[in-house]
Amino acid sequence: MGKYWNEEIECMAHEDMKKLQSERLVKQVKHVWDNVPYYKKLMEEKGVTPDDIHGIEDLHKLPFLSKADLREAYPYGLLAKPLSECVRIHSTSGTTGKRVVAFYTQHDIDLWENCCARAIVAAGGSKDDVCHVAYGYGLFTGGAGLNGGSHKVGCLTLPMSSGNTERQIQFMQDLGSTILCCTPSYAAYIGETVKEMGIKPEDLTLKAGIFGAEPWTEEMRHEIENLLGIKAYDIYGLTETSGPGVAFECEAQSGMHINEDNFIAEIIDPDTGEVLPEGSKGELVFTSITKEAFPLLRYRTRDICILTREKCSCGRTLVKMCKPMGRSDDMLIIKGVNVFPSQIESVLLKISKASPNYQIVVDRVNNSDTFEIRVELNDDMFSDTVKSIEDLEKKISNDIHNILGIKAKIRLVEPKSIPRSEGKAVRVIDKRKLV
Ligand code: ADP
Ligand code: K
Ligand code: ZN
Secondary structure, three states, X not given: OOOOOOHHHHOOOHHXXXXXXXXXXXXXXXXXXHHOHHHHHHHHHHOOOHHHOOOHHHHHXXXXXXXXXXXXXXXXXXXXXXXXXXXXXXXXXXXOOOOOEEEEEHXXXXXXXXXXXXXXXXXXXXXXOEEEEOOOOXXXXXXXXXXXXXXXXXXXXXXOOOOOHXXXXXXXXXXXXXXXXXXXXXXXXXXXXXXXXXXXXXXXXXXXEEEEOOOOOHHHHHHHHHHHOOEEEEEEEEHHHOXXXXXXXXXXXXXXXXXXXXXXXXXXXXXXXXXXXXXOEEEEEEEEOOOOOOOOOOEEEEEEEXXXXXXXXXXXXXXXEOOOOOEHHHOEEEOOEEEOHHHHHHHHHHHOOOOOOEEEEEEEEOOEEEEEEEEEOOHHHOOOOOOOHHHHHHHHHHHHHHHHOOOOEEEEEOOOOOOOOOOOOXXXXXXXXXX
């Protein structure tokens, strides 16, 4: 097998890709107009009809869809095919509220699995590989997506799902897993367990990992790579657009190529909705131009990101997105101040090169917010100026105060006392939401 799963598409000249996208967009807008009254109404409100859409240059005329629309239209309001033609349902993990559901025809499943196959091949996969899928199976898209992609490539597929970490490692050794697919949190957890069991990275047959579904840092990439003796690749996607495989990383490991033959990506100003020029930081918006059952047009992901068309050393011409820099709705409001978990992570990363395990606990006592950050201790956190636990608490507390302008109670906790995740990491416990 070569370097690419679909060389013609992955390396297509940009001008040809634009033509392909334009043709598909025009068809897709008609399909949605004819079959999705909810979106037709949004178009009418904006004074647009399918006759106004001649190609991607007209994309900006279309109305946006948001998660709120998906919740309002739940469950069938955005469905564009009769249920008799749909073969699968998946649902979001519900990280930020009520779940939404997405529908797939067999054609949609094939498209999606081909996107995942591109990711696996980009990570060096072929039919000679043993692909160990430790994403959750079920409603979550991770397991099903990578499982399908692995079948397409012809890898020997191990549908492990998540959990039972020692058994995962046992299977990995017995069956010679070469590619591991799971969330980066779980990969780090598997890595820690491998170390605890006294297994050396070189004793494992793993060579690559495909990790996504949540934000992770470069530091975490290096840690996982060292713990497991692999190259770690990022993969991005969301249930609303099918699942993982919307974008995938190549050997350059410097951003993810978006599968532009299926998804048109835009970056917008999240406040004004204005489309921003290439290279700007803003909210990522996707239009699916090939999906039949759940074809969302201009879907606002709330993921903040930058797109680039700089030439990639892998030869692919597909536009690249950087690692999402947090979601606009990850934001917590604590004591009236906007706080992103990524800000806290960046403070901790300056103190410890090892990726920090931490949890933010917010509560409301006597009508005022409490803000605590639990941080797991590691040796790396101490230095010439920071010698004691008290020094360390003070340092973290001051750095947080400098960045956020509010004080947090810092609680340093024993290594391994913050629960590890087999899926997406739980960084925030907001007890105010429970009441
Ligand atoms: P939920 O929104 O409930 O978490 P999904 O499971 O569909 O539902 O998750 C999709 C979201 O996960 C994306 O919008 C994005 O915020 C995040 N995500 C997915 N892949 C990555 C990745 N590689 N890096 C950072 N964030 C990611
Ligand atoms: K095989
Ligand atoms: Zn590349």
